[in-house]
Amino acid sequence: MTKKKVQIWNGNVRDAALSILLAVDKNQAYSNLLLHQTIEKYKIDPKDRALLTEITYGTLQHKFTLDYFLEPFIRGKVDLWVRWLLRLSLYQMEYLSRIPAHAAVNEAVEIAKRRGHQGIASMVNGVLRSILRKGVRSVDEIKDPIERLSIETSHPQWLVARWVEFYGFDHTSEMLRENNVPPVQTVRVNTTKTTVDEVLALLEEDGVKAEQSDIIPECIYLTNGQASRTEAFKKGFITIQDESSMLPANVLNPQPGWRVLDMCAAPGGKTTHMAEKMNNNGSILATDLHPHKLDLIDENVERLGLEIIQTAPIDGRKAASFLQEESFDAVLVDAPCSGLGVMRRKPDIKYTKREEDLESLHSIQLELLENAVKVLKPGGRLVYSTCTVDKVENEGTVNDFLTTHPEMELVPIEHLPTQLIEKQQNGMLQVFPQDFGSDGFFVAAFCKKSV
Numbered sequence: 001m002t003k004k005k006v007q008i009w010n011g012n013v014r015d016a017a018l019s020i021l022l023a024v025d026k027n028q029a030y031s032n033l034l035l036h037q038t039i040e041k042y043k044i045d046p047k048d049r050a051l052l053t054e055i056t057y058g059t060l061q062h063k064f065t066l067d068y069f070l071e072p073f074i075r076g077k078v079d080l081w082v083r084w085l086l087r088l089s090l091y092q093m094e095y096l097s098r099i100p101a102h103a104a105v106n107e108a109v110e111i112a113k114r115r116g117h118q119g120i121a122s123m124v125n126g127v128l129r130s131i132l133r134k135g136v137r138s139v140d141e142i143k144d145p146i147e148r149l150s151i152e153t154s155h156p157q158w159l160v161a162r163w164v165e166f167y168g169f170d171h172t173s174e175m176l177r178e179n180n181v182p183p184v185q186t187v188r189v190n191t192t193k194t195t196v197d198e199v200l201a202l203l204e205e206d207g208v209k210a211e212q213s214d215i216i217p218e219c220i221y222l223t224n225g226q227a228s229r230t231e232a233f234k235k236g237f238i239t240i241q242d243e244s245s246m247l248p249a250n251v252l253n254p255q256p257g258w259r260v261l262d263m264c265a266a267p268g269g270k271t272t273h274m275a276e277k278m279n280n281n282g283s284i285l286a287t288d289l290h291p292h293k294l295d296l297i298d299e300n301v302e303r304l305g306l307e308i309i310q311t312a313p314i315d316g317r318k319a320a321s322f323l324q325e326e327s328f329d330a331v332l333v334d335a336p337c338s339g340l341g342v343m344r345r346k347p348d349i350k351y352t353k354r355e356e357d358l359e360s361l362h363s364i365q366l367e368l369l370e371n372a373v374k375v376l377k378p379g380g381r382l383v384y385s386t387c388t389v390d391k392v393e394n395e396g397t398v399n400d401f402l403t404t405h406p407e408m409e410l411v412p413i414e415h416l417p418t419q420l421i422e423k424q425q426n427g428m429l430q431v432f433p434q435d436f437g438s439d440g441f442f443v444a445a446f447c448k449k450s451v
């Protein structure tokens, strides 16, 4: 039976969540982008927006657990859309206490009728009502601890095993659980235009509850609302950015008048942060491999009213052949990485990333650093950062880089609050999602010895 054609939004939240989940699965669409586009395109109101986000992310986040629960109740093969419908309905029944289970079942049956036919609707009804009667099986039935953790927290087994080897079982278990908790919305204050207090007052006028972070002073936490719709955003007073992503500019600590290279810059979150730190005085060359992404930097620069940023499409692995040798006071390499620290906001990463990808990223990261050294002045500072939690891409890249570059030395991480400074090990800082509720992130700072 062929599926009836549906558009993403017909006023029904569960139907829309199903369309998004299917697109993510079939077309490798990014869940966060598709969700955002759907909300904007159909101007979905705040109440439906919140539920749509919760069901879409929640179902994706718990996919392996939901499949484990569903398995004993499904006989034979089911179409992909029916499987996703069962997953998203069971997600509501198991994880969303405010939605009555029978309402989730009724909605599922109606969707099955609309998208398929009465036979499928009966099957969906049968499966979900059996689960209601019998309950789901316990993950304690799984004997192997790695497999149990993988199913219980819905992360691939290879990753669980890798993290357990690197960071130990308990630490990994905490991280996996934190990855399933929705992130708090954070913004960075543009200190060239305004103050934290002024932004807090503006947000309040817009009905947004917010408070200043006690980790990064220019960071504000939002407990409701949508930052991009606020007056503060329109005025260029804030940038939406996770608190961990505010670390590199603080660690690099660029001074007014410096000439800085941001080698992997798009969409410009850290470029603009550095320009703010430099109080719009000096120059920043923001480069990226993909020319079309430079437009995103330009848009941000314009909105924030910054004047010292120039962009250029340059492959960082060849940067030294395009840029003058030893001409920058500082270089930021915010490298392409596996992104294992941002699964809370991009749950699809859990199911698409493969272990082999991590090795090739390690080689690219080394090539980028190789070029960064060449264009850095003696005495200049280099900061290397990633939004991942992995010892090969992080500590491994730093150690391999130092082995071939005796002219570079790690310098202690400074210009951060004590609780972060204390966490560094051998001049490298790995932030885990469970540490401060921010993304998993890594940062290391080097100095080029003067000869």
Ligand SMILES: C[S@@+](CC[C@H](N)C(=O)[O-])C[C@H]1O[C@@H](n2cnc3c(N)ncnc32)[C@H](O)[C@@H]1O
Residues within 6 Å of the ligand: 245, 263, 264, 265, 266, 267, 268, 269, 270, 271, 287, 288, 289, 290, 293, 314, 315, 316, 317, 334, 335, 336, 337
């Ligand atoms: C982690 S993202 C950078 C985020 C950015 N620094 C920010 O804060 O908004 C990594 C970026 O590296 C870029 N990239 C990937 N390979 C590259 C290369 N060989 N040279 C330069 N940029 C590269 C990607 O296009 C991507 O925009």
